[in-house]
Amino acid sequence: MHENWLQLLLAEASTEELIEHRDQLAAGSAPEAAAEIEREARSALQLRSLLAQRRQRATELGALNDIASLLTTMHDHHALLQEIVDQAKRLLGVDLSYLALIHDDILIIEVTSGAYTSQLLGLTVPFREGLIGRVVENSSPAWSPDYRNDPSFAHIGPADDAARAENMRGLLAVPLTLNGKILGALCACKRQERRFGNEEVALLSALAAHASVAIENARSLERYRATVAEVNAANTELAERTALLEQTLTWDRSLTQVVLRGGGVRELVEETSASTGSPVFFVTGTSEIPPGLQRVSESVNRVFDIFAADRREQEVTLIVGEQFLFATEVRSAGDQLGVLFLLSRHEPTAAMRLALERSAPAIALALVGERAAREATRRARDAFLVDLITRPAPTPAEVTGQFRLAGLNPDRSYTVVVARPADAVDRTRRSIEEIAFPSGTVVAEHGSRVIALIPGMSPVEVAAAWVQPAENPTVGIADPAVGAEGLARAYVEAQHTVDVLETLGRASHVEPASSLGIYRILLSRTGREELEALTLRSLGPLLEEEQRRGVPLLDTLASYLSHNCKHSATAAALAIHANTLYQRLESIDRLIGTQWRQPDQALDLALLIRLRASAGKLGQI
Numbered sequence: 327m328h329e330n331w332l333q334l335l336l337a338e339a340s341t342e343e344l345i346e347h348r349d350q351l352a353a354g355s356a357p358e359a360a361a362e363i364e365r366e367a368r369s370a371l372q373l374r375s376l377l378a379q380r381r382q383r384a385t386e387l388g389a390l391n392d393i394a395s396l397l398t399t400m401h402d403h404h405a406l407l408q409e410i411v412d413q414a415k416r417l418l419g420v421d422l423s424y425l426a427l428i429h430d431d432i433l434i435i436e437v438t439s440g441a442y443t444s445q446l447l448g449l450t451v452p453f454r455e456g457l458i459g460r461v462v463e464n465s466s467p468a469w470s471p472d473y474r475n476d477p478s479f480a481h482i483g484p485a486d487d488a489a490r491a492e493n494m495r496g497l498l499a500v501p502l503t504l505n506g507k508i509l510g511a512l513c514a515c516k517r518q519e520r521r522f523g524n525e526e527v528a529l530l531s532a533l534a535a536h537a538s539v540a541i542e543n544a545r546s547l548e549r550y551r552a553t554v555a556e557v558n559a560a561n562t563e564l565a566e567r568t569a570l571l572e573q574t575l576t577w578d579r580s581l582t583q584v585v586l587r588g589g590g591v592r593e594l595v596e597e598t599s600a601s602t603g604s605p606v607f608f609v610t611g612t613s614e615i616p617p618g619l620q621r622v623s624e625s626v627n628r629v630f631d632i633f634a635a636d637r638r639e640q641e642v643t644l645i646v647g648e649q650f651l652f653a654t655e656v657r658s659a660g661d662q663l664g665v666l667f668l669l670s671r672h673e674p675t676a677a678m679r680l681a682l683e684r685s686a687p688a689i690a691l692a693l694v695g696e697r698a699a700r701e702a703t704r705r706a707r708d709a710f711l712v713d714l715i716t717r718p719a720p721t722p723a724e725v726t727g728q729f730r731l732a733g734l735n736p737d738r739s740y741t742v743v744v745a746r747p748a749d750a751v752d753r754t755r756r757s758i759e760e761i762a763f764p765s766g767t768v769v770a771e772h773g774s775r776v777i778a779l780i781p782g783m784s785p786v787e788v789a790a791a792w793v794q795p796a797e798n799p800t801v802g803i804a805d806p807a808v809g810a811e812g813l814a815r816a817y818v819e820a821q822h823t824v825d826v827l828e829t830l831g832r833a834s835h836v837e838p839a840s841s842l843g844i845y846r847i848l849l850s851r852t853g854r855e856e857l858e859a860l861t862l863r864s865l866g867p868l869l870e871e872e873q874r875r876g877v878p879l880l881d882t883l884a885s886y887l888s889h890n891c892k893h894s895a896t897a898a899a900l901a902i903h904a905n906t907l908y909q910r911l912e913s914i915d916r917l918i919g920t921q922w923r924q925p926d927q928a929l930d931l932a933l934l935i936r937l938r939a940s941a942g943k944l945g946q947i
Contacts, residue, residue: 748798
């Protein structure tokens with residue numbers, strides 16, 4: 327009888343077939359035999375169930391082995407995650423599976439399999455929330471037979487909304503761990519109530535273990551690929567930079583050779599044009615646009631405007647029709663010397679841009695050198711001119727040499743002009759050099775003054791042609807003179823004219839010496855001597871008393887006369903009390919008499935005081 331049961335079990339008979347065999351054996355059997363048949367049937371059914379479980383276990387293990395092999399061959403991160411959830415859904419026979427990975431302090435559901443909606447995908451779940459949060463926090467599996475109605479979870483927020491949308495009931499979640507590190511969680515779900523057995527928990531946990539290794543390997547591979555890509559990019563960039571550096575050194579050597587050969591800006595620009603293979607131009611200002619840029623003159627003006635508006639801007643690229651206009655500013659010590667322009671039918675490459683960048687300092691150096699040479703020449707000529715009009719040489723031959731070095735003709739007549747600005751002497755000089763004076767005019771600086779020697783023009787003509795610089799200097803024009811001594815006297819006369827104009831409160835005026843009228847006596851020795859004698863006769867006692875007592879009697883008299891003999895205005899101007907003013911006027915009456923109060927004598931005395939003040943400023947009294 328036992329052999330019949332074994333044969334049925336070996337033939338993998340179903341439960342129904344075993345029961346049918348039991349019923350056949352029990353029919354017509356004695357009670358004792360029927361009881362034995364029932365015991366054998368139960369044993370056979372238990373053995374069949376055990377064999378079925380082992381076959382299922384073997385099948386699952388085989389499937390896990392196949393899955394593990396499959397996962398090790400997948401390197402695309404997203405495809406790997408999708409395969410994991412697909413296999414979880416198939417192995418456990420569930421309706422829905424999904425996988426969440428940890429990012430900082432939250433879980434993000436990366437992939438799903440069997441989802442009705444897209445609400446789960448990309449959903450963020452904070453730690454300690456929901457079943458999946460509990461699994462990650464405790465690093466152990468957890469399940470609920472009916473998650474939607476489970477009172478141990480708070481059913482709020484987007485995660486619960488997604489659970490309702492997917493009709494999630496029976497839910498199992500296991501952690502994804504590797505070397506004690508939590509990577510995330512793998513979930514399996516039924517849309518009906520379901521209790522998950524230990525075998526199912528173990529099966530999903532085993533899949534999660536294989537998945538964790540595969541996920542970390544895929545991440546490592548991605549990091550490796552990213553690192554390799556970065557290294558390759560760095561190597562490529564390094565090679566490009568090395569090539570560019572070699573090209574830069576070549577350009578620098580070429581530009582240096584141009585400078586060593588004595589080449590100037592034009593040769594440097596030609597060398598830059600040859601290096602870039604495109605026409606290059608150097609422009610100092612919008613008023614000097616070369617013919618090659620006339621077609622794009624509006625864009626050239628715009629470039630200058632951009633540089634003027636933003637001093638930090640060093641490069642500008644404009645599209646002009648079908649061409650590109652690339653510009654680099656040339657600077658020295660913060661001052662703009664000009665702009666380098668490159669005109670190309672294609673967008674300027676990094677090499678072309680670098681060529682212009684390397685050329686700009688060389689051109690700036692050449693310009694500064696040329697400027698320094700011109701400045702040295704100018705200063706030397708200024709020194710020769712000043713030496714001529716202040717210390718003429720003792721012999722005619724030496725005087726002729728002084729004229730030649732100063733750029734003057736010893737046989738010509740020159741009108742000497744002295745201009746004294748409050749500041750910015752160099753700008754005043756440049757402005758005077760731009761005035762349309764005759765050829766042969768020489769302009770020089772001497773301390774705080776600018777000197778101009780103008781041939782073939784009278785003082786009146788010079789004044790008419792004069793264009794006052796922005797600094798508004800005081801300008802004195804002497805009468806025409808010839809020869810070293812004549813020019814020296816004319817220089818002194820022009821300089822004294824400036825002094826007199828400033829003394830008279832006529833600063834920033836442009837006046838010939840002949841226009842000074844009565845004040846011209848200050849420019850002659852005889853006039854100054856007569857002025858000194860008249861001052862002693864009229865104001866001598868007053869000056870002696872002032873020196874003895876230290877009381878400003880002369881200033882008091884001058885202020886009183888200039889305020890038309892009004893006491894209150896004079897006291898306010900002198901910042902003294904009215905009684906003090908009366909006491910000083912009484913002292914003046916006592917010293918020079920009361921006749922000075924008469925209108926005619928008061929006018930004469932006021933004029934004398936003003937002349938004396940002017941002569942005093944000139945250092946004569």
